[in-house]
Amino acid sequence: MDLYCVMGNPIEHSRSPWIHMRFAELTSQVLDYGKRLVPLGGFAAAVAAFRADPAGTARGCNVTVPFKFDAASLAQHVTPRAALAQAVNLLSFRDDGIHGDNTDGAGLVNDITRNAGVELQGRDVLLVGAGGGASGVLGPFLEAGARRVVVANRTLGKAVTLVQRHAALALSHHAEIEAQELDTVSGNFDVVVNATASSLSGGGVPVASSVLKPGALAVDMMYGPAAQGFLDWARENGAVPRDGLGMLVEQAAEAFSTWRGVQPPSAQVLAELRALVSG
DSSP, X not given: OEEEEEXXXXXXXXXXXXXXXXXXXXXXXXXXXXXXXXXXXXXXXXHHHHHTOTTSEEEEEEXXXXXXXXXXXXXXXXXXXXXXXXXXXXXXXXXXXXXEEOOHXXXXXHIIIIISOOOOTTOEEEEEOOSHHHHHHHHHHHHTTOSEEEEEESSHHHHHHHHHHTHHHHHHTTOEEEEEEGGGOOSOEEEEEEOSSGGGGTOOOSSOGGGEEEEEEEEESOOTHHHHHHHHHHHHTTOEEEOSHHHHHHHHHHHHHHHHSOOOOHHHHHHHHHHHHHO
8 A cells, every 4th residue: 555644743633634535536546645743853753654654655745834844854855946945845755765845835826826816926925934834835926926025034034044045036037025024014915824833822913914905815824723813813804814725735736746646636625625624
């Protein structure tokens, strides 16, 4: 049996196993996909244990918070987008070693443009956070034609480092890019993305409502109860709220296609998952 899994901490809430097993069912692929809680500081050991699982042949794993930087360090080969992000959410185990990719950005862009119907071309985007989640989506936002992207973070230095790493890409796409401190973000935006893990720990909304243009799209990368506070805040302030379920399904579709060579019906699975969650 080909084995796959998602690794993270926390992980119990993850819908990735349901998504991938549904993809497999709809595309007639035979595999098993589970989830593994990884102790903090124990990512490399967890990957080694998974690869040694006697239940089958480990082919790959998805990586969620807080291990995306650990995955980047572990990978022996990385795609250009993962190298730019310096964060990996997809590992593939092949004969020549561990391959790393980052499908977060493509997943989020696909969800915003295809599922939410919001064009990013010429838009102003606020990316809240400078960790693994933000690192994976900044490049794809620039490639999708965003006019201006501001990275806001409590620790300004982390945002500056992320922006500097993407400066050449921004220049090649004629986009403005800058770092700002989270508490003093200036301007308002067409799209606001919460890429922090604050919602997982019950933290409040990390930015003021002044960042929202009327009718702005406000996306939290989290979903379920963790995202509810941000979604309520967006709705109360005239924005269109969107949780991370669409991003989750679309980045999973990228991963599934990489692993199995088959493009799954992501829109169908997203609709089914939303019905399942709301039910």
